[in-house]
Amino acid sequence: MKVVKFGGSSLSDASQLKKVLDIVKSDDTRQIIVVSAPGKRNKDDIKVTDALIKYYRNYINHQETTENQKWIIERYKNIIDDLKLPQTLLEEIKLNIANLSSLPIEQNDYLYDSFLSEGENSNAKIIAEFFKRNGLDASYVHPKEAGLIVSSEPSNARILPSSYDKIENLATRDEILVIPGFFGVTKDDQICTFSRGGSDITGAILAAGIKAESYENFTDVDGIFAAHPGIIKNPESISELTYREMRELAYAGFSVLHDEALIPAYRGKIPLVIKNTNNPSHPGTRIVLERENNQSPVVGISGDKGFVSINISKYLMNREIGFGKKLLQILEDLNISWEHMPTGIDDLSIVLRERELTPIKEQEIITRLTRELEVDTVSIEHHLSIIMIVGENMKNHIGVTAKATQSLSNHNINLSMISQGSSEVSVLFVIKTQEEKKAIKALYQTFFNKH
Amino acid sequence: MKVVKFGGSSLSDASQLKKVLDIVKSDDTRQIIVVSAPGKRNKDDIKVTDALIKYYRNYINHQETTENQKWIIERYKNIIDDLKLPQTLLEEIKLNIANLSSLPIEQNDYLYDSFLSEGENSNAKIIAEFFKRNGLDASYVHPKEAGLIVSSEPSNARILPSSYDKIENLATRDEILVIPGFFGVTKDDQICTFSRGGSDITGAILAAGIKAESYENFTDVDGIFAAHPGIIKNPESISELTYREMRELAYAGFSVLHDEALIPAYRGKIPLVIKNTNNPSHPGTRIVLERENNQSPVVGISGDKGFVSINISKYLMNREIGFGKKLLQILEDLNISWEHMPTGIDDLSIVLRERELTPIKEQEIITRLTRELEVDTVSIEHHLSIIMIVGENMKNHIGVTAKATQSLSNHNINLSMISQGSSEVSVLFVIKTQEEKKAIKALYQTFFNKH
The missing domain is CATH 3.30.2130.10 (VC0802-like)
Incomplete structure (x- = not known):
C-alpha cells in the first residue's frame, strides 16, 4: 500500500487532475491520496491558499469579502465544470467557503487555520468525486476520520503520538481514500494546520502510520538532479539517495521538499519517491534510509x-x-x-x-x-x-x-x-x-x- | 642586544660550559645570559633540579638530607674544579645549599620554590665567575636586581606588568649579565618560580623587556626539523618559521620549546632563534612574527x-x-x-x-x-x-x-x-x-x- 501526495501544481486545473487520475489508476497500491489546495495554473496565477489568506485578512478587518469568495469559488467551479462533476458538489463548496465569513473573530485561535484548511478540504472532495465518477472506488476522508488528531498549536500543529493507532486502521480499508493535507483536528475538534510544508507532513504521517511500502510525492520535476539545472545544462537525475544525502543537498541550495515535513517518514523508515505528475513514467528519485553501494561515490x-x-x-x-x-x-x-x-x-x-x-x-x-x-x-x-x-x-x-x-x-x-x-x-x-x-x-x- | 638562554643540557658540566663561553664570546651583542640548572651529563644522570626536589621532600618529611646536600654540592664542585674556579665560590654555594634545610617548613608557601631556585641560582654564579676569569666583563645578577618582580603564586608565578620598566634599564648596562632563569621575587621578597618551562619564560620576559634584537634559545638540537627525525631520515631543518607555524607544529608532536613560555617574546615581537650549543655554527631555526613569502608553502x-x-x-x-x-x-x-x-x-x-x-x-x-x-x-x-x-x-x-x-x-x-x-x-x-x-x-x- 502506498501513500501518494500531490502538490498544488499537480492539482491546479482539470487537465492536471486527469493526469492525477491516470497516475492513481495505473497502480492499485496507490490507495491513500493526500491532496494540496489548487496551485498556480501559470506564472501569474494566484494559489487558492493565498486567496484564502486575503479573504481571511479582509474578513478580520471587517472589509468586503464578496470578491474574495467569488474568486475562490470560481476556481473550484472551473474545475468542477471542466470535469463535468455535479453542481451539488459546487453548492456544498460554495456554502463552506461562504460560511467561513460567519465564524467568530473574537477568541478564536483557530480562525486563520479554518480559513486556510478549506483550500485542501474542498479540493479533496472534488478529487474523490472525480475518482468515483471515473471508475475508482474512492472516498473523501476528513482528517478527523483519518485519525489526524493534533496538538492545540494554531498554525503549528504536531501530530499526537496516540493518533498513530487510529491511522493504522486506514490500512484495513479497501477503497481509495482521498484525504486533504495540511491540517488535522485538535482533541476539542478545532481545525489546526501544520506549519509550512503542511501537506508533505500529512503524507509523511499517514505513510508512517499505515507502514506504507512507499510514500510517493508528486511534484513538477523529474526528481532530484545531481546539480542545479540553472548552472549545469541537463544534469543527471538521481535515481536513489538516502535521507541524509537529501538533507546535505538541501542544506546548500537544493529545495525540493520541506525536509522537516519528512521526519515521520524518516523515523518510520518509509522510502520516499519524488515523481513528476507531468512525466509519470520517469522513475523519479527514491529516497531511502540506506542504499546499496552500487552507485558512484558522489550523488x-x-x-x-x-x-x-x-x-x-x-x-x-x-x-x-x-x-x-x-x-x-x-x-x-x-x-x-x-x-x-x-x-x-x-x-x-x-x-x-x-x-x-x-x-x-x-x-x-x-x-x-x-x-x-x-x-x-x-x-x-x-x-x-x-x-x-x-x-x-x-x-x-x-x-x-x-x-x-x-x-x-x-x-x-x-x-x-x-x-x-x-x-x-x-x-x-x-x-x-x-x-x-x-x-x-x-x-x-x-x-x-x-x- | 641579544638575550641568550642556555638549557640544562648545555650547562651540565665544564666541557659544556666551555662551549657556552665560546658562544657568548663569538658575538658581543650576546649580553644577557639566562641560565638553567645543570642538566643530565648522560642518559642515566640526574638533573640538579630533580635532586633538589628529593632534597626538599626528605626535608619536609623530617628525614636525613645530608646525602641530598652532598650529591648536589658534588655536582657544582666538579664544575668549579674542572673550570679551576676559586674555592670561595664553592664555599658560598655549599652554604646556600645547606641553608635550605634551615628554612621554616610551616606556613611557608614558598619553601618548594626556594629549594628549586637554588639550582639555577648557583649555576648563574658559577657561570658569571667563569666568564669573568676568561676575559669577559660579566656579572651575576639576581632576578630581584634584574627587576623580575612576580605575582605571589607559588610555582606558578606570573610577571607583574610593572616589572617591565625596571627590566628595560638592564639594556643600559655595558657588561654581560648572567641571570638565573626560572624564578623571580614577589613584592614581599619571596622566591617564586614560574611554571614548567620556567627558564624559557625568564628569557622571553627579559627579551621583551629590553626589546632585544633577538632571543636565542640554545638547546641540543639544530633547530626545528620539517618532520620528525624518528620517522623521516635526515629531514630538512627549517631556517625560518613564524610563531603561528611553530604552534601548529608543536600541537601535533613537535616539542622543542614550551610554547606558553614564549608569550612575552611573541607579544614583544622579538624573533626567537633556536640553536644548538653543540653545533653553534648551524644557523638554527629563526622564529618570527611574519616572514616573507620566499619559501615553499609547506614548512x-x-x-x-x-x-x-x-x-x-x-x-x-x-x-x-x-x-x-x-x-x-x-x-x-x-x-x-x-x-x-x-x-x-x-x-x-x-x-x-x-x-x-x-x-x-x-x-x-x-x-x-x-x-x-x-x-x-x-x-x-x-x-x-x-x-x-x-x-x-x-x-x-x-x-x-x-x-x-x-x-x-x-x-x-x-x-x-x-x-x-x-x-x-x-x-x-x-x-x-x-x-x-x-x-x-x-x-x-x-x-x-x-x-
Missing part, C-alpha cells in the same frame, strides 16, 4: 550563497579551556545561530548565514571578542558560498576529496575552508560567491562527465 | 597520536538552535576539554585527546547524548592521529590541500576527517594511528623530496 553537488565567516585568532587559544563555549555564548546573547566552526590550533572560524548578522551585531561581535575573549585578530568575511559534494559511498573513498580539491585547484578556485566531517556523507567547501558557479561546473565535470 | 609536517573522536548524528540537527552549546555543556560538566568540532549538516564530531576520557566518562557521554540531546547515533572512535601540514604561505595555495589529499589517497590512507581553518596556516587530517607513519612519509615525500 550530487550543491551550492548556496549568503554565508559569512567570522575569523578569530589568538595565540595559545587552543590551551584556553572553555574558549569555544564562551564564544558560542556571545553568539547566543546576540541571538545569532551559527552553522560551522572549523578550528585550527590558535584560530577558529564561525560560519553562519548572512541573514543572521546586521552591521550593529557585527560591531558588537568584534567588540565583545576583543574585550571579553582578548583575541589577537578578528575579521568578518562576507560573500561566501558553501559547496557540498554529497554521497554516502564517499566513505572510504579518500579519492573523492583528493579529486575535488584537485579539480578546484586546477580551476584556480581558492578554498577559504574545507571540512569533511566524520560522517563522510559530504565534503564541504567554503569559497567566494563569485566563484560558486565556476566551482560547481568544475566539480560536476570531475564527478559526472568523466565517462 | 613542516607533524603528527601526534592519542586522539579520539565522538561522532554524533541526528536528523535535522542542523536546525536545532543551541545544539552545539548543549553538547559542549555536557563535556564541560564531565570536565572534558575538546580540540576540534568538525560539522556536517546533520552530524558533528568532537575530536579530543584520549587522556580526557575514561570508560566511565565515555558511558556517561553516550547516555547523556542519547537521553538529553536525543541523537540518532553516537559512537566513539579510538586510536586516531592528527597530521598537520603547516605553512603560512599555504594561504592562496589551494594546490597544497589537493596535493596532500592526493598523496594520502595514492597511499590508500583514509581520512576520518579533514579540516582547513580559515587561517590557512595548516591543514589538519585525522587518520587512524596505525597509518600515521605511512602518512607522514607520504606527505614528506610529496612536499620536500620533489626536487
Whole structure:
C-alpha cells in the first residue's frame, strides 16, 4: 500500500487532475491520496491558499469579502465544470467557503487555520468525486476520520503520538481514500494546520502510520538532479539517495521538499519517491534510509550563497579551556545561530548565514571578542558560498576529496575552508560567491562527465 | 642586544660550559645570559633540579638530607674544579645549599620554590665567575636586581606588568649579565618560580623587556626539523618559521620549546632563534612574527597520536538552535576539554585527546547524548592521529590541500576527517594511528623530496 501526495501544481486545473487520475489508476497500491489546495495554473496565477489568506485578512478587518469568495469559488467551479462533476458538489463548496465569513473573530485561535484548511478540504472532495465518477472506488476522508488528531498549536500543529493507532486502521480499508493535507483536528475538534510544508507532513504521517511500502510525492520535476539545472545544462537525475544525502543537498541550495515535513517518514523508515505528475513514467528519485553501494561515490553537488565567516585568532587559544563555549555564548546573547566552526590550533572560524548578522551585531561581535575573549585578530568575511559534494559511498573513498580539491585547484578556485566531517556523507567547501558557479561546473565535470 | 638562554643540557658540566663561553664570546651583542640548572651529563644522570626536589621532600618529611646536600654540592664542585674556579665560590654555594634545610617548613608557601631556585641560582654564579676569569666583563645578577618582580603564586608565578620598566634599564648596562632563569621575587621578597618551562619564560620576559634584537634559545638540537627525525631520515631543518607555524607544529608532536613560555617574546615581537650549543655554527631555526613569502608553502609536517573522536548524528540537527552549546555543556560538566568540532549538516564530531576520557566518562557521554540531546547515533572512535601540514604561505595555495589529499589517497590512507581553518596556516587530517607513519612519509615525500 502506498501513500501518494500531490502538490498544488499537480492539482491546479482539470487537465492536471486527469493526469492525477491516470497516475492513481495505473497502480492499485496507490490507495491513500493526500491532496494540496489548487496551485498556480501559470506564472501569474494566484494559489487558492493565498486567496484564502486575503479573504481571511479582509474578513478580520471587517472589509468586503464578496470578491474574495467569488474568486475562490470560481476556481473550484472551473474545475468542477471542466470535469463535468455535479453542481451539488459546487453548492456544498460554495456554502463552506461562504460560511467561513460567519465564524467568530473574537477568541478564536483557530480562525486563520479554518480559513486556510478549506483550500485542501474542498479540493479533496472534488478529487474523490472525480475518482468515483471515473471508475475508482474512492472516498473523501476528513482528517478527523483519518485519525489526524493534533496538538492545540494554531498554525503549528504536531501530530499526537496516540493518533498513530487510529491511522493504522486506514490500512484495513479497501477503497481509495482521498484525504486533504495540511491540517488535522485538535482533541476539542478545532481545525489546526501544520506549519509550512503542511501537506508533505500529512503524507509523511499517514505513510508512517499505515507502514506504507512507499510514500510517493508528486511534484513538477523529474526528481532530484545531481546539480542545479540553472548552472549545469541537463544534469543527471538521481535515481536513489538516502535521507541524509537529501538533507546535505538541501542544506546548500537544493529545495525540493520541506525536509522537516519528512521526519515521520524518516523515523518510520518509509522510502520516499519524488515523481513528476507531468512525466509519470520517469522513475523519479527514491529516497531511502540506506542504499546499496552500487552507485558512484558522489550523488550530487550543491551550492548556496549568503554565508559569512567570522575569523578569530589568538595565540595559545587552543590551551584556553572553555574558549569555544564562551564564544558560542556571545553568539547566543546576540541571538545569532551559527552553522560551522572549523578550528585550527590558535584560530577558529564561525560560519553562519548572512541573514543572521546586521552591521550593529557585527560591531558588537568584534567588540565583545576583543574585550571579553582578548583575541589577537578578528575579521568578518562576507560573500561566501558553501559547496557540498554529497554521497554516502564517499566513505572510504579518500579519492573523492583528493579529486575535488584537485579539480578546484586546477580551476584556480581558492578554498577559504574545507571540512569533511566524520560522517563522510559530504565534503564541504567554503569559497567566494563569485566563484560558486565556476566551482560547481568544475566539480560536476570531475564527478559526472568523466565517462 | 641579544638575550641568550642556555638549557640544562648545555650547562651540565665544564666541557659544556666551555662551549657556552665560546658562544657568548663569538658575538658581543650576546649580553644577557639566562641560565638553567645543570642538566643530565648522560642518559642515566640526574638533573640538579630533580635532586633538589628529593632534597626538599626528605626535608619536609623530617628525614636525613645530608646525602641530598652532598650529591648536589658534588655536582657544582666538579664544575668549579674542572673550570679551576676559586674555592670561595664553592664555599658560598655549599652554604646556600645547606641553608635550605634551615628554612621554616610551616606556613611557608614558598619553601618548594626556594629549594628549586637554588639550582639555577648557583649555576648563574658559577657561570658569571667563569666568564669573568676568561676575559669577559660579566656579572651575576639576581632576578630581584634584574627587576623580575612576580605575582605571589607559588610555582606558578606570573610577571607583574610593572616589572617591565625596571627590566628595560638592564639594556643600559655595558657588561654581560648572567641571570638565573626560572624564578623571580614577589613584592614581599619571596622566591617564586614560574611554571614548567620556567627558564624559557625568564628569557622571553627579559627579551621583551629590553626589546632585544633577538632571543636565542640554545638547546641540543639544530633547530626545528620539517618532520620528525624518528620517522623521516635526515629531514630538512627549517631556517625560518613564524610563531603561528611553530604552534601548529608543536600541537601535533613537535616539542622543542614550551610554547606558553614564549608569550612575552611573541607579544614583544622579538624573533626567537633556536640553536644548538653543540653545533653553534648551524644557523638554527629563526622564529618570527611574519616572514616573507620566499619559501615553499609547506614548512613542516607533524603528527601526534592519542586522539579520539565522538561522532554524533541526528536528523535535522542542523536546525536545532543551541545544539552545539548543549553538547559542549555536557563535556564541560564531565570536565572534558575538546580540540576540534568538525560539522556536517546533520552530524558533528568532537575530536579530543584520549587522556580526557575514561570508560566511565565515555558511558556517561553516550547516555547523556542519547537521553538529553536525543541523537540518532553516537559512537566513539579510538586510536586516531592528527597530521598537520603547516605553512603560512599555504594561504592562496589551494594546490597544497589537493596535493596532500592526493598523496594520502595514492597511499590508500583514509581520512576520518579533514579540516582547513580559515587561517590557512595548516591543514589538519585525522587518520587512524596505525597509518600515521605511512602518512607522514607520504606527505614528506610529496612536499620536500620533489626536487
